[in-house]
Amino acid sequence: MGDVREARCGDMVIRFDGRVLELFGAGGDAEKRFHPLVSRIETNEGRGGALYVKVRHAKRSHGSIPFEVPAEHRPEAEPIIAAFEAAVLAGEAGG
Numbered sequence: 001m002g003d004v005r006e007a008r009c010g011d012m013v014i015r016f017d018g019r020v021l022e023l024f025g026a027g028g029d030a031e032k033r034f035h036p037l038v039s040r041i042e043t044n045e046g047r048g049g050a051l052y053v054k055v056r057h058a059k060r061s062h063g064s065i066p067f068e069v070p071a072e073h074r075p076e077a078e079p080i081i082a083a084f085e086a087a088v089l090a091g092e093a094g095g
Helices: 071-092
Strands: 005-009 012-016 021-024 031-034 039-045 051-057 065-069
Touching (some): 005 065, 039 071
Antiparallel strands (some): 005 012, 012 021
């Protein structure tokens, strides 16, 4: 397990310890957890330098958690999102 990293993303906090991505304050819920072996993540550039992120469980077509990372929070949040995305891709590749 790696170091625990967390960052503010607007009204919520994201946290990744190398095994589980946690979203605090996401979608009106107190907390959501995503394991990279059973999750998918999409990122897109937003307006004004924001980053749009959508995380969901791989076997579900509904129930995704979309959130926006404001431009001012991107420097802290992007490495966490990239690390989770890399873990998801490693899981898809079987390794």
